[in-house]
Amino acid sequence: MSKHHPLLQSFGALLVLDADSRHIQATSTNLEALVGLSASSQKITLNQLLGKRMAQRARRELQGQQRLAAPLVFNHGSDKQARLQLRAYRSGEHVIMEIEPLVIVGQRRLLGAINEQFIKLTEAANQDELLTYLVNEVRQLTGFERVTVCHFDPDWHGHIVAEAKDTQLPTLVGQRMAASDVPPTLRRAYARHPVRFIEDANASFEQLVPNDFPINLDASVLRAPAPERQCYMESLGVRSMLCVAMQRDTGLWGLLSCFSTTPHPVPASVRDAVHILVQMVTERLALLRARQEARYLKRVQDSLMPATSPHQEPQSPQQLLFNHADTWMTMFRAHGIALWIAGAVYQVGKTPTPEAISQFVIRLGNAHTHSGPWCTRRIAKEPLTSSLAMPEQSGVLAVPLPMNPAQRAWLCFFRPEQVEALYWSMQPTSQVTPSICNSPPAAWYEEIIGSSDAWQRVERLAAVKLGEDLTLAISSYEIGMLNMHLENERKALAAANQRLEQLAHFDPLTQVWNRYRIEQAIDTELVAAKRYGAGFALLLFDVDHFKTINDTHGHSLGDDVLVALARLVESSLRGCDYFGRWGGEEFVVLATHSDLQAALGLAERLRTLLTTLHVEGLKQLVTVSIGIAVWQSGDSCKTLIARADQAMYRAKREGRDRVEIADGEIA
Numbered sequence: 156m157s158k159h160h161p162l163l164q165s166f167g168a169l170l171v172l173d174a175d176s177r178h179i180q181a182t183s184t185n186l187e188a189l190v191g192l193s194a195s196s197q198k199i200t201l202n203q204l205l206g207k208r209m210a211q212r213a214r215r216e217l218q219g220q221q222r223l224a225a226p227l228v229f230n231h232g233s234d235k236q237a238r239l240q241l242r243a244y245r246s247g248e249h250v251i252m253e254i255e256p257l258v259i260v261g262q263r264r265l266l267g268a269i270n271e272q273f274i275k276l277t278e279a280a281n282q283d284e285l286l287t288y289l290v291n292e293v294r295q296l297t298g299f300e301r302v303t304v305c306h307f308d309p310d311w312h313g314h315i316v317a318e319a320k321d322t323q324l325p326t327l328v329g330q331r332m333a334a335s336d337v338p339p340t341l342r343r344a345y346a347r348h349p350v351r352f353i354e355d356a357n358a359s360f361e362q363l364v365p366n367d368f369p370i371n372l373d374a375s376v377l378r379a380p381a382p383e384r385q386c387y388m389e390s391l392g393v394r395s396m397l398c399v400a401m402q403r404d405t406g407l408w409g410l411l412s413c414f415s416t417t418p419h420p421v422p423a424s425v426r427d428a429v430h431i432l433v434q435m436v437t438e439r440l441a442l443l444r445a446r447q448e449a450r451y452l453k454r455v456q457d458s459l460m461p462a463t464s465p466h467q468e469p470q471s472p473q474q475l476l477f478n479h480a481d482t483w484m485t486m487f488r489a490h491g492i493a494l495w496i497a498g499a500v501y502q503v504g505k506t507p508t509p510e511a512i513s514q515f516v517i518r519l520g521n522a523h524t525h526s527g528p529w530c531t532r533r534i535a536k537e538p539l540t541s542s543l544a545m546p547e548q549s550g551v552l553a554v555p556l557p558m559n560p561a562q563r564a565w566l567c568f569f570r571p572e573q574v575e576a577l578y579w580s581m582q583p584t585s586q587v588t589p590s591i592c593n594s595p596p597a598a599w600y601e602e603i604i605g606s607s608d609a610w611q612r613v614e615r616l617a618a619v620k621l622g623e624d625l626t627l628a629i630s631s632y633e634i635g636m637l638n639m640h641l642e643n644e645r646k647a648l649a650a651a652n653q654r655l656e657q658l659a660h661f662d663p664l665t666q667v668w669n670r671y672r673i674e675q676a677i678d679t680e681l682v683a684a685k686r687y688g689a690g691f692a693l694l695l696f697d698v699d700h701f702k703t704i705n706d707t708h709g710h711s712l713g714d715d716v717l718v719a720l721a722r723l724v725e726s727s728l729r730g731c732d733y734f735g736r737w738g739g740e741e742f743v744v745l746a747t748h749s750d751l752q753a754a755l756g757l758a759e760r761l762r763t764l765l766t767t768l769h770v771e772g773l774k775q776l777v778t779v780s781i782g783i784a785v786w787q788s789g790d791s792c793k794t795l796i797a798r799a800d801q802a803m804y805r806a807k808r809e810g811r812d813r814v815e816i817a818d819g820e821i822a
C-alpha cells in the first residue's frame with residue numbers, strides 16, 4: 156500500500172472498481188481527457204464507459220481470474236471513432252482497469268518481426284549473437300535512442316553486455332552499473348512485474364480521485380516513477396525508459412533497458428512484443444548456458460578419465476595431482492591446487508604452506524560438516540580464512556572427497572587476486588561521454604581489489620564431480636597397493652614354505668633327501684610291498700676312511716667329496732630309485748621293484764662308479780662299503796635298515812670297497 160497519494164503517467168487512464176467490477180470507486184484525473192468523461196463524476200458506471208456488452212464481457216472474463224487474459228478493445232466517443240484498449244487485474248479487494256488509446260502499429264508486422272526474430276534466435280550460436288539480435292530488434296520495434304542489456308554479477312553489479320544505439324552516441328558496452336542502481340526492492344518488483352515503462356520522467360503526473368483512496372498500484376503500468384527513480388533518470392539525462400526483466404530460474408539474470416533523452420511513447424502492443432522477445436531470448440540463453448555447462452562438465456570429467464580406467468596402472472594421489480594439475484588449473488582458472496589426505500599435503504602451483512593448508516582444512520572440517528563444496532573469493536575477509544597465512548591467495552574453492560567418513564580429504568583450488576577495473580555506466584569520461592548523460596557523478600572508474608574471480612556455480616559443480624572421480628582413482632590406487640602388499644606377503648609365505656619344505660626333506664649340503672624323507676619313502680615302499688608284494692632293496696653305503704680325507708685335505712674338501720658323490724650317484728640311478736643321505740658320510744639307495752640280484756648289480760655298479768669320482772685337490776681314491784638288505788615280509792623300516800647296516804659293517808670289516816648282503820639273504 157503506497158503511503159503517498161499515487162501518481163500516474165498520463166499515456167493511459169486508470170479506474171479502480173469494486174471486486175465485482177460494478178462500481179467505479181476511483182479514477183485517474185486524465186480519464187475525462189481520454190474518454191470524455193468527468194473524472195470527478197462518481198456516478199459513472201462501467202456500462203457507460205465501455206458499453207454494456209464490453210462491460211459484461213470484462214466482468215465475465217475476470218470472474219475467478221487474477222487478470223484479463225488479453226486486452227479488450229472497444230470504441231468510444233460520440234461517434235465511436237476512438238479506439239481504446241483495456242487491461243484489467245485484481246489488486247486486493249479491487250479491480251484495476253487501465254485504458255490506453257489503441258495505436259495501430261501493425262499487428263502483422265509485430266508478429267512477423269517476432270517470428271523472424273525467433274528464427275534468428277534459434278540460429279544464434281552464443282550469448283553475444285543472441286543479445287545483439289535482441290537489442291537490434293527491440294530498437295527497431297521501439298525506436299529508442301539506446302537499447303542495452305545489462306547482466307548482473309553475483310554481487311548485483313550490472314555489466315552492459317549488448318547494445319544498439321544511435322550512431323552518434325558513444326558505446327556503453329563493457330561498462331558497469333553499481334548494485335545500488337537496482338536495489339533489492341526494485342529487483343523484487345521486477346520479479347513480480349517484469350515490464351516497466353516510463354514515458355516521460357519529467358511529465359506532470361495524474362492523480363487518483365479521490366486521492367486518498369486506499370489502493371496498491373504497484374502492478375500498474377501507469378504508475379509514475381518514484382522520486383528517487385526520477386532523480387536517477389535525471390542523473391542519466393534520460394526522460395523515457397522501458398525496462399524488461401530477464402528472469403531465469405536462478406533469479407534475475409539481467410535487464411533489457413531502452414533509453415531516450417526525449418519523451419518516447421511506446422504503445423502497449425509494442426511493449427508486449429518486446430516482453431515476448433525478451434522471454435524468448437532468456438529461454439534461449441538458458442539453453443545455450445546449459446549446453447556450455449554440460450560441455451564444461453564433460454571436459455572436467457574426461458580430464459581424469461585415463462586415471463580411472465581399469466586398464467590404467469593406478470596412480471598415487473601425488474602422481475594424480477602432478478599429472479593433471481596443469482589441466483585442472485586451466486579449467487578452474489586457478490593458480491594452485493592442493494590435495495590434503497589424512498594429514499599429507501600435495502601441492503602444485505602457487506598454494507599456501509602445508510601448515511596453512513592443514514589449518515584451513517581442519518577448520519573447514521569443523522565448520523563445514525555437509526558434503527558440498529566451500530568457497531570464498533575474499534580469503535582475507537572471510538572469518539574462516541582471514542587469520543590464516545595465505546599470501547598470494549584471494550580465492551579458494553575446497554571440495555571434500557568422500558573417502559573416509561571419519562577424516563575427510565580435501566581438494567583445494569586457489570585463485571590470485573583479480574583487480575577489477577570497473578567503468579561505471581552512464582558516467583562521463585574523456586573517452587566515453589554519453590550524450591544522454593547530463594550531470595557528472597563524482598566517481599566513474601573504480602578498482603575492486605582483494606578478491607579473486609568469482610567461483611561460478613558450474614565450476615563448483617565440476618569440482619564436486621572431479622572430487623568424486625578423484626576419490627575413485629585414489630581408492631583404486633589404495634586397493635591396488637593393498638593387493639600388491641598381499642601378493643608380496645603371499646610370495647614371501649610361499650618362499651618360506653618352500654624353504655621349510657627344503658629344510659624338512661633335503662640335506663642342506665648335498666641337496667639329496669635327508670634321513671627323515673628317505674624314511675618316509677621306505678615306509679611308503681613297505682606299505683606297497685605288503686599290499687602288492689612288490690619287493691624292493693635297501694643299499695646303505697659309507698665312504699671308506701673318510702676321516703683320513705678330512706684330516707688330510709681339510710673338512711671343506713671332505714664336504715666337496717660328499718657333494719660330488721651325491722651328484723654322481725644321483726645321475727646314475729633310475730628314475731624309480733630313491734637316494735638320500737643317512738647321516739655323516741653314510742648314504743641310502745632305495746631300489747624299488749628290485750630283488751637281491753638286481754640290488755647286487757646296482758651295488759656293484761655304484762661301488763665301481765664311485766672309484767672314478769674325481770674331486771679337485773683330492774689325491775686319494777674314493778671307495779665305499781655297501782650293505783644290502785632286501786625286503787622281507789614283516790620288515791619295518793628299522794629292521795630293514797638294521798640288516799643293511801649290519802651288512803655294511805661286515806663289508807668294512809672284510810676290507811672295505813666291497814658289497815655285502817645282509818645275513819640270511821642268499822645271492
Ligand SMILES: Nc1nc2c(ncn2[C@@H]2O[C@H](COP(=O)(O)OP(=O)(O)OP(=O)(O)O)[C@@H](O)[C@H]2O)c(=O)[nH]1
Nearest residue numbers: 697698699700701702703705710711713714739740
Ligand atoms: N667333511 C665332512 N666330514 C664329515 C661330515 N659328516 C661326518 N664327517 C666326518 O666323517 C668322518 C667319519 O669318520 P669315521 O666314522 O671314523 O669313519 P671313516 O674315517 O670313514 O672310516 P671307516 O668308515 O671305518 O672307513 C668323521 O671324521 C666325521 O667328522 C660332513 O658332513 N662333512
